Amino acid sequence: MKRYIKLIGVLIVLLIFSASIAYYVLPHNEINTTSQPRSVPGQQSRNQPSEYVLKENDFRRITGIINNANSIFSNVLYILTGVILGLLIFKSPKFFPERNVYGRRKNQSDTRNKSVTIKNKNYTDKASTKKKTYTEEDEKVSKKKSSGDEREISLDNKQKTEWLILRSSVPGVSHLNSDPPVPCQDSHSVFQLNNNWGIAVVCDGAGSANNSHRGSSFASKKAIELFKKTIIEKRWIENKKLPCKKEWRRISFDLLLEVRSELNDYAKSLQFKLNELACTIIVVVYSPHGLLTTHIGDGRAGYKDKDGNWRPLIEPHKGEEANQTIFISSELWIDDDLNLNNVSVPESSIIEEPVEAFTLMSDGCERQSFQTGYMDEEKEKFIPQNLPYPKFFDGIVKSTKEKRKAQNLTDNDLNERWSDFLQHHELFKNEPDDKTLIIGTLIKEKNEKDFNNEQGDRSNNRSTIIR
Known part of the structure; x- marks a missing residue:
């Protein structure tokens, strides 16, 4: 039972870890988090040099890459979660009771x-x-x-x-x-x-x-x-x-x-x-x-x-x-x-x-x-x-x-x-x-x-x- 509790704990840690990564990796509503006014894609800002302005095509390409990475990461996380849950169920004595050296279930009187x-x-x-x-x-x-x-x-x-x-x-x-x-x-x-x-x-x-x-x-x-x-x-x-x-x-x-x-x-x-x-x-x-x-x-x-x-x-x-x-x-x-x-x-x-x-x-x-x-x-x-x-x-x-x-x-x-x-x-x-x-x-x-x-x-x- 202690082993299963540890596995569940590991799963929870993985979920928290993945959520933290997703928070920092996924794009937010604002590209520029500085106090300066946002630049409209394709238009140069009065307060920013031209090299810091994102063009509309560059913005779309970066957004697509981030979305693809997010999709791959999510699929991997789902698969990992399914595998861990499957192992927990398979190893559970309720579904697959352990047997002793005499071939009897351990909870049977012997x-x-x-x-x-x-x-x-x-x-x-x-x-x-x-x-x-x-x-x-x-x-x-x-x-x-x-x-x-x-x-x-x-x-x-x-x-x-x-x-x-x-x-x-x-x-x-x-x-x-x-x-x-x-x-x-x-x-x-x-x-x-x-x-x-x-x-x-x-x-x-x-x-x-x-x-x-x-x-x-x-x-x-x-x-x-x-x-x-x-x-x-x-x-x-x-x-x-x-x-x-x-x-x-x-x-x-x-x-x-x-x-x-x-x-x-x-x-x-x-x-x-x-x-x-x-x-x-x-x-x-x-x-x-x-x-x-x-x-x-x-x-x-x-x-x-x-x-x-x-x-x-x-x-x-x-x-x-x-x-x-x-x-x-x-x-x-x-x-x-x-x-x-x-x-x-x-x-x-x-x-x-x-x-x-x-x-x-x-x-x-x-x-x-x-x-x-x-x-x-x-x-x-x-x-x-x-x-x-x-x-x-x-x-x-x-x-x-x-x-x-x-x-x-x-x-x-x-x-x-x-x-x-x-x-x-x-x-x-x-x-x-x-x-x-x-x-x-x-x-x-x-x-x-x-x-x-x-x-x-x-x-x-x-x-x-x-x-």
Whole structure:
């Protein structure tokens, strides 16, 4: 709507501009605007020299040229006005409603396209349990089985893949033991666009800001909303490709700016200052073609490549001192030329190859899952590192897949156990800081022939995966 208002404004400016030009270009009733008496064409004035007298033929010729120019200018203006009005009508959603990736009008109700909501005090997302998504390719080659299973089946006999996402945010020991208890300042959001594309966000509220839990919750949900809108508008899913590095850096920077602007408006609505809602942010867009990521602040992220190696996905923004970082609420990064310890802020990158798994987390989980560095006693200097622990992530992925298959666990079951793991497991139970950890892994399903042989057994025991 704002774009249309701008176009109308441009049209009004053009009309005013053209009217101004016409006023000065078109001939007036008087040729000579001086205080001297007018000269009659063809007759010399007593008060003017002969070289300033216009002959009747010259007057007619100049008048004809001006009239022709006026006619041409008017026709061009009419054509331009018609083109602009035509574009306004053609782009109007009233006449040509936009459609989402599922082929539905955006104003139609669609439970699969709802924004994520807060589920409980741990700020976990409430995922939809319905399972029916469409892509341009699947619509041509899919069909529904009469057994009542709504799973889409590809006819190319290739293995289907979908993402299994473990995610949770839980408070740290120091927050639980405070009097009164401090709420969990971490938040996360996950949204699955279809079986293969999705968005994951982690936000860590600043410990020095009393209302940072509000800021992290708002920022994570707003980031999902804005990045989802961009993916749909850019038609990356239909085109089956990721943007180039330069385009992604520009797009991600603009989107983070918009998240900050919305966060500022939210702070004003609560009568808070923006820095009272300060938080870090990590965004990962996952797809069959690779990963897109951008972030401001600390935390960690990594991925497992097609060869089975775990690699870092981002470089955390850390200062010279411990627990020093930058937040999305800061003004320092807006100029697009900020570096923190030789890492650009924000940092955006692309993994241009299929991946087997990925992870993103707040800094409350990094010591248990990443090699963060070591102390060089000879140089008396801390040497930072940024490497995921393969045994940690591979063990979790393997055990989750096995339990899911053996016990027919639903998505909610898995994430309840995941929350309990982060809260009470030996690795995490004494962690003072809040903990958010998201792990996504590909689940490969059997092809159509195998599925047809087993659909009778599976139709009544289907697991629910994040969509």
